[in-house]
Amino acid sequence: MFSVILILPIGSGFVLAQPVSHTPADIGVVNEERIIYWMKKNGHLSENATSEETKQALARYTSKAQPYFPHQITKEAANAERRRLNRLTENKHLHKAPADSSDSVKTVKVLAVLIDFPDLPHNNNRLSSRDTRMYYSSYPKSHYQNMLFSTTGYSGPQSQTLRSVHQYYDDVSGNSFKFTGDAKGWFRAEQNAQYYGRNDSSRNNADNAATELVKEAVSDAVATMSQDELNSFDIEDPRDLDNDGNINESDGIIDHIMVFHSSIGEEAGGGVLGSNAIWSHSFAVNASSGGYTLPGTNKKVLGYTIQPIDAAIGVCAHEFGHDLGLPDEYDTQSGGDGSPVGLWSIMSAGTWVGTIPGSQPVGFSPYARSYLQNKFNGRWVNEQDISLSSITNTPTDYVLASAIDKQNINQLAITLDSPPIPFKQAYSGEYQYYSGQGDQLEHSMSFARQLPVSSSIILTMKSHWEMENRFDYAQVLINGVAIAGNHTNETNSTTNDRHTITGKSKSIVGAEGENGWVDLEYNLTPYSGQNVTIKMVYKTDTAVTKYGIVVDDIKIHNAGSQIYHDDSETQGRVTQAGFTRINNSRPGKNMRYLIQLRNHQGVDDGLGGSGYDPGVVIWLENSNQFDNRVSSHPGQSLIGVIDADQVLISNRNSRTQMRDAAFSLYDQTPYSGDNHLIANAHFSDSDDYTAPEKPQQGMILPNMGLSVSVVEQAQDSSSARVRINRTFEPNDDPENALVSISSTINGSTVNFTAAISGGSGGYSYLWNFGDGNTSTEVSPQHTYTQSGNYTVILQLTSSSGAVSSVTKRVTIGELNHQQKDGDTNQSKNSGGNWSWVMTLMLSGFAICRRRNKIWWSLLGSNQ
Template structure:
C-alpha cells in the first residue's frame, strides 16, 4: 500500500469537526449547473441554423456571436458540491493516510509489499430513461444528420449496450463502438467494473420546458424534480431486493465506521437520459428548453429524496445525459460521480486551460471519429486520485528523487499510459515554493486564517479581565470572504459577540449572528492598498471574569477566497491597553488552523508527472483531433485550486508543458497544445502549423510560458532539470528517458512541513505526524489537557473526559528549524447510564450515577407505571403495590444515548393498630365491644354529615 500521496495535500488542509451544522442550515441552491466542458460549438451552430435563428450565409463573426450567446450559461455557472460529499472526502483521505502510515510500518517490519493492484472495485448504476409529453422518445423529431449518434430509435437496449456491454455496441453505421464499461476497464487496468441496468422509458408529468427551461439565473428550472419523478416511476415493478442491489456503497460514510463498501440507504449511482439533444449541443427542437448535461444532487439540504413506498431508500447524486449521448459524455459525467473535478477553465472566458483533449475531464470527452465515441484517457492528476481512492491498477507509477539526480543523468524506461502492467507514469516531487501574501500592518508577523473548503479554523487566548469598565477588544484586519457562505466570528467563551463591523443577519445560515463576511475593501474606513480595518468589540459585560477570546473562520464546501489576516490585537480598559499581541512573539495565542506568518504563505506540493501517450487503447481517439504522440510532461501544482487560467495564466492545478512553443496562429489552447508531447519523431502536418520539427529535450531553463498565448503556457521553476528522450518506439508504446540535474544547480531548501494524523477511539487517541524537509526530528507534543505532554514520535493519550481539545506538536530538525502542527480534536467518551435507589413502601428515591458523554447530559426516566420524569434525581410514589421496571435513558449533547434498567417490587405500608383491652370474667370480649362502639360512633358521625 502506497504512502501518503501528494494528491492528499489538495483535499485535506485541516480536519473539519463542525461542518454538518452548516450543511443543515444552508439554503438550497436553485437551478442546476451546466457542464461547460461538454459544449459542442459545431452542433450548436447546426441547430441555430436549422431552427432559423442564424442565417446559413451569415458571416463567421455573426455565427460565432450567436454560438457564444447560446452557450453563455455554460460559461458562468458556479454551483457548490454537496457539503456531505466534501466532508466525507476529507475524512476518507485522512483515514487513508492514517491507514497507509500504519500499513507501511507493518509492511516494513514484515518485509512485505501490500498489493494495491490486486484490489478491484465494482459499481452498479441505475440508468433511467425519461421523455416528455411534448417530446416522446419514439417521436423525438430527430432526422439523419441531426447528430453523429443518430439512430432511428432509442430503445432501452441501446443504452444497456452503450453503458454496460463487455464487447462494444453497434454505432449509427453499424460500426463497433466502445462502451462505458470497456472504457473504465481499460483506464483502470481491468480493476474497475462499471455495471448496472437500464430501466425502460417513463414519461414526465410536465412538458420539457418545465424542467429544462432556464430560470432568471439562466439555469435549468427543475432537473432534480425530474430525477425524482423519473426514478419513482422507473422502479415500479422492481422488487425490494432488486432495488436494494443498487445500494452497495457508503461513499459518505454516513454511519462513521470507515467502511465505504456497505449499504447507506441511498442509491449509489443514478444516470438519467432524456429524450432531447442536450442544450450543450444546441438543444435540438427544444433549443434552450433542453436540459444541459451535468452532475448534481437531489434535495441536498436533506441529503436526498425518499422514494415513496420503498422502505426509506433515497435518491441523492445523479448525472444527466441527452438522448444521443456517446460514451464520452457518459464517462465524463461519471468521472464527476467518482469525485473528479473539471480540468478545463470553468469560466470559459478565455483560450482554455493547458489540458485540452489530453484528458477525459477536459476536451478528451469529445475525441473520436464520431465526436465523443472514443474518449481519451485521464490526466495523471485524475489517475492518481482514482488510484488513491479505489486502489487497483489505474496507474503504475515510479518516483524519481530530484535530490538523487546528477549531471551525469539517470535513465528510466517508460511505457505508454494505456499499459498498466508496466511503469506508465513517472513522478518527480519539486521543492515547495513560498507564495507571496500581503505584508503585516506593523512588525514582521501577522495572524492568518488559512484558506480552503470546509474549514473550522480558530485562534484563541485566555485572559483575566479587570472589574473596571469600559472594556474593549480591538485588532486590525483585512479580509476577502465569500459572502454569507463563509464567515468569521469573534467569540467570548464560545459566544459570538457584536462588533463595529459585524453583521446580524445571514441569508444562508439564519442561525449565524454577529459575523464578518464579504470584503474589507468595501468598508469606507478601510486603509491602504490591503484595506486594513480597525475592529472593535465591547467586553464590558465580561468584566471581572476569566474568559477565552477566540477568532473562528468557517467555510463551506467551495468558492473560498483568501480569508482574514489579523494584526495588533489589544485589550483596552478605560482607554489604556493592558494586553497587546502584535503576533511578534510565538505562543501568545493558541492556533488551530490559523497560522503566524510574515508576508508569504508556505507553498504546497508540486511535482512533474511524465506520461507516454500513443494512439492506442483509449488514446486512439486523439488522432482525430490531430494530437501528436510522445512524452507528455505535466506540472501538478496544489498551490492552485483549479485550472481557471483566465484568472491566473501560466498557473494551474494540472497542465501540460508544451514542448513546441511556436504558436499555431491565434488558435485556442486546445489547438496550441496538440503538439505538446516531446518526441524523437517529427510532427504530422496540420493546417496553420509550420513548425513540425521534433523536440526531444526538456530544459527548465527554457521559457514554456507561451508569452504570446499565456493561457496555453506554464510558468515553471528553474531548478536545472533536464529530460532527454534517448529511445522511443515508432508507435510510442515505449521510451527511454534520461533525467539530469545541473551540477551548478543549488536546490532551494525544502521547507519543514508537518501534518498531524489523529485516530480516536473513545478516550484513547493515537497521534502521528508526517514531516517533510529536514532530518533527525525531535517532537514536543501537547495534548490540551492537564498539561499532558510527550516527546514520542507517535504517542497515545487517554483523555479523562469528552470535549474539544487543541493538540499541538512542535517538530525540530537537526538544523534547529521548527514547525508546529496543530489540530482541534473531538474526544467522545460514550455516556454511561447507571443509578441507585432507596425504597420505602410505595416510594422510591433515585440517585443518578450517569457519567461521561459529550457536553451536558439529559435524562428520561420511565417508572414502569406509565409515569416518567426528566429530573436528574427524581423521587416517585407508586399508586399500587407490584413489580415494576425502572428505565433510565441518558443522552449527551450530540445524541449518544444509553439505557439502564432495574426491576423493583414495592409494597403497601403495613398498618399496625393500637387497641385498649378491658379484662372481665368473660375473657377478652370487652375488647371486641370497644371496637364495636368505635365503629358505631364513626358510622353515626358519617350519617350526620350526609344529612
C-alpha cells in the same frame, strides 16, 4: 519511491456571489460543430454566414456555459467531507500508497433512468441520420444498458462494436473500478420538453426545471422496484454522514443517478428543441435539505448527471467524472482558445475523441489520476515520486511505461519548491496569524490563559477578512463554545452556527486601510477566575475561495489594564492547527511536474485519428491555481500540458495546437496547416513555453535548471527511457531572482505587491504606474484618475547597483463622476514624473531574466 500526492477535489476556483442554486451548463461537453449545424437547421444562423458571424452566434449560444462546481450539500455532509479529508491529511503515510492499495477494487452501482416528453417521444424523436453521428432508428432501454454497463461493448450506429462506459472505467483504473448498474424506462414526463429545458433569463439562462425532470424520472423508476432492488442502489456513504469511518454502507441516498432525456442536448445544438433543450450537466436535487425524498420510500435523490438521447460514452464518462469529484480541465470561460490540455484528458476536450465524436474518450490527466488513486486506491496510476533535491547535474535515467500500462511505472512526479505568494502586511511589526485559503477547511489557532477574578475582562484583536458570505465563517470559542463579539452574527441561516464572522471586513464602517482592519472585541467576564482555552476557528465549504481571515495584536484587558499581549512576533505563543504565522507572504502550494508516456493504445486509441502524436507528455500541476480559466490567467492553470512544439499551427485553438505537445524521438505525422513536424526530444525549463502569440495555450514555468530528455522510445511508444538532469548556477544579481507582481483592483484604486525569491536581497524598489506617477514602497496603493490600460513597471536595484525590471498591465474600467472628480491622492509615497518605454505584458505575470532571456515565475496572485 512510489507515491501518490494528495490531490483534493477542486470545485469552483473562480469567484461567485455564492454557490449557485440553478442547474449549470457544463462547458466541458460543448460540441461547437453540432451547435452550428443546428443553428443553421433551425433557422437561427444563415447557411451563408461568415466566419465572424458564426463565431459571434456561437459565443452568444454558449454564453450560459460554465464549469462544473460542487453542488450544494447539507451542513452535515460538508462537515463529513471535511472530516474525511482531515483523516487523509493526518495520515503519516499520505504520500506513500499502501502496500495493498493496488489490490483494492471499488464497485459502484448506477441507476440509469430514461424519460421522454409528451411532445417528443423517444420513438418519434424527429431525428435523421444527418442530425447526429449517434443515430439509431430506435433507442430502446437495451441500448443504454449495453452502452453503460456491458463488459463486452455495445453495437454502434453501423453495427460496429464500441467501448462501453464500464469498459472505459475498467481500463483507466487498471480493472480496479467497476462501473455497474441498471437502466429503467422509458418513462413519460408530465410536461412538454420546453417546460424543463427553456432558458430562464432570471437565472443566467439556466434550464428552467431540469431538477423537476430528475425527480419525476427517478420517482417513476423506483415505483417499479422492490425494496431489495432499491436498496441495491444505496451501498455507499461517500461523505461518511454518520462519522463512523465506514464509507461502504448505506446512507439513505441513491448513490449514482444518470438521467437520459429524448432530445439532443443543448450543448450540441439541442436538436429540434434548440436552446429549449436540457444542457448536459452534473448537479443536485434539493441540496439545501439533503436531497429529495422519493414518495413511498426511505431513499433520497441528491446528486445526478443528465445526458441526451444520442449520448456517446464520452459525455457519460465525463459527467460521471464530476460525480466522482473531478473538475473541468477546459477553460471554463466561453470564447477563449481553450486551456493547454486539448484532447489529452477526458475532463477537457478529450471527451469528444473518436471516429464517432465521443465514442473513444481518452484517459484522465495526471491530476485526475492522482485524485482518483487517493480516493479509491486501486490502479489508476503507478507513480514514481522524484524529489527535486535528488536531481543533480549527474543525469539519471528512468524507465516509463505507457499510461495505459498499469503493471509498471506509468507516471513520474517531480515535486517543486514552491515560492511564497505575495500577501498583505501585518497590522504592526512583521508577523501576523493567517487562516489559510481553500475549500473544506477547518483550521484553528488557540492558547490557554488563567483569567483573573474580575468584573471586566475583554479580549481584543486586530483583524481583516474576506470569506464567502454565510457559507464560510470564523468563530472565537471559549472552551469549545462560540461566543458573541462586536462583529459577529447571532445566527447563520446557511450553516445554523452561532456567533460567526463572515463576508468581508472592508464592508464594515470604519474599517482601516486598504485591507479593512477592524477591532474585534469579546467579553470574557463570564469566565472570570477560570482557566480557559481561547480558540479561533475558520471553516469553509465546498465552493468559492476567498483569502480567509488574518489576526494580529491579540490582547486581554482586566478592568482596562492590559494583562496579555501577543503581537504575533514570537513563534510558539499559540497552538496552530491550520493557521500559520506569516509575514507579507504566504506559503506557496504544491507544484509538480508530471511525466506520462501516451500512445495510441487502450483508451488512448482515438488520439491517432485526431492527429495527436504519441510520446512523452509533460504536465505542470500548480495548486496555487484553482482552475484552468487561462483566459483570465494566461499561462497559469491548475493542470496543463507543456507543448514540445512551440511553433503555432496557424491560428487554431488548443484542440489543434496541443496535437504536437509530446516530446519524442520521432518526427510528427503530417497534419493540415502544420508545417513544423521535426521531433523535439528535449525539455528544459529554461526554454520559453509561454506561446506569446497565444498565451492562453502557453505555460509559465519556474526556472529551476531542470531538463528531461527522451533517450529511448519504443516504435509504438509503449515504453520509453527519459533522462532527468538539473543544472543551476546561483547568482546574486536581481536578474536571477524570481519576481512577482500581484494586484487587486477596487474601482480606480489598485493595490500592488512585489515578492522576490532568490537573489541577494536588500533591493530598493521604484514603481512607475504608467500615468506619470511613481512610488518607492514595497507594496504601494495607487489611484488612477482616468480609465484605460496602464503598464506598471517595477525596477529593482541591488546593493551592488545591478538593476532589473518587471512589468504588469492593469486595466481601469470606466470611472463614474465621483471617481473622476473626487479624491485624487495618487499613491503612498508617490512622486516625480518618469517617461518610460512601456512593454505590454499580460496581466498577472511575473518574470525573471537570465542571460538575456526571459523566464516567467509561477507565483500566484490570489489574495
